[in-house]
Amino acid sequence: MDHILKCHEIVKTDFVRGRNCTLVDSRGRRYLDLESGIWCTALGHNHPAVSRVIRAQLKTISHLGTRYPNALAEEAAKDVLSITGIGEGKCIFLSSGSEAVEFGVQVLRRLGEKPLLLTFQNSYLGSYGSAGKKRPDEWHLLDWTACDPSDPTACLEGIPFDRIGGFVLEPGGSGIGFVRFPPSALVVEIARRVKAQGGLLMANEITTGMGRTGKWFGFQHYDFQPDVVALGKGLGNGYPVSAAAMNGEVAARLEADDFHYVQSHQNDPLGCAVAREVIRLFREGKWVERGAATGASFLEGLQRLAKKHSLVREIRGRGMLLGMEFGPHERFSAATAYHALVEKGFLAGYYPAGNLLRLDPALTIARRDVDRFLACLDGVLEAAEKT
Numbered sequence: 066m067d068h069i070l071k072c073h074e075i076v077k078t079d080f081v082r083g084r085n086c087t088l089v090d091s092r093g094r095r096y097l098d099l100e101s102g103i104w105c106t107a108l109g110h111n112h113p114a115v116s117r118v119i120r121a122q123l124k125t126i127s128h129l130g131t132r133y134p135n136a137l138a139e140e141a142a143k144d145v146l147s148i149t150g151i152g153e154g155k156c157i158f159l160s161s162g163s164e165a166v167e168f169g170v171q172v173l174r175r176l177g178e179k180p181l182l183l184t185f186q187n188s189y190l191g192s193y194g195s196a197g198k199k200r201p202d203e204w205h206l207l208d209w210t211a212c213d214p215s216d217p218t219a220c221l222e223g224i225p226f227d228r229i230g231g232f233v234l235e236p237g238g239s240g241i242g243f244v245r246f247p248p249s250a251l252v253v254e255i256a257r258r259v260k261a262q263g264g265l266l267m268a269n270e271i272t273t274g275m276g277r278t279g280k281w282f283g284f285q286h287y288d289f290q291p292d293v294v295a296l297g298k299g300l301g302n303g304y305p306v307s308a309a310a311m312n313g314e315v316a317a318r319l320e321a322d323d324f325h326y327v328q329s330h331q332n333d334p335l336g337c338a339v340a341r342e343v344i345r346l347f348r349e350g351k352w353v354e355r356g357a358a359t360g361a362s363f364l365e366g367l368q369r370l371a372k373k374h375s376l377v378r379e380i381r382g383r384g385m386l387l388g389m390e391f392g393p394h395e396r397f398s399a400a401t402a403y404h405a406l407v408e409k410g411f412l413a414g415y416y417p418a419g420n421l422l423r424l425d426p427a428l429t430i431a432r433r434d435v436d437r438f439l440a441c442l443d444g445v446l447e448a449a450e451k452t
Contacts, residue, residue: 083110105298162271162297177230236283244388275299279384306336356428
């Protein structure tokens, strides 16, 4: 990979095929993918039904100008509005999660008419724009982990809600992969105060949507309905399509305000066809419910390992979003565990700043594969504790 710009660690493994949770490299070696790509192949790699839809749509039309959305975009919008609980509203289809979040942020900024937006300090909202930079003149950042667990809303007293036009919630609380979930009472009270001041609510569902947390969307673990929902990753099961969905009031205000937005792949027929098929497969296969059940079993397995191995500090999880945090150790860390697992044919995420292994497998992962991984991880931890 001499001509690929190195922006992060690159593991020198050349994957050439994938099916469900299995990846195969150019030497024929098989790996179990516990990250589902970058958390997006929620139905597994190379799903045959999604591939069929892509091939069929390529034979008709894949791209149109932004002035010409076709019927697929309208039907996909109705599907997205249905699963998000928004109902009557409008959607725009884009190409990436970062773009969908930044689009939603600009909507809040335009309609909120106040200088600040509020989000949690460790939220990852995107790779560019206002959402990516989170400048202090545009954002108020709250470190919810510093709040009193017995009364988390007490830490809201210093927040200038009269200057905040919107609240952007990352419902997984994953904060650069840390797999932390903010208290429900805190989220609900923030939402209440923002709405009381005329602000808008937005959920960033790029990593938590499409069944990842055991519900269709992460915000559904909290008692509020966002005005805007940003979707990505899982909506295309690996195909680059994202969406921003908004309720009817927000859409009407935008259109009355002469809002303009143009992007080269806006409402493309191919992306919309894929999104429709992914939603159909989720519904017919009941993958949100099935993924929640597998995730609960996976969490129990990780908790058993935590009781057995002193290297493990904490297990956190919700649905199929799971994390294992390690305590400080001279010769062992999340990076150590990651590389040992890769050598044994298992791909997990790891975050040095949190000393954490993150597991985001496809909802379609087989229980026997979960058991294989747990057995391997058990062996890695046991070997480390003997050194």
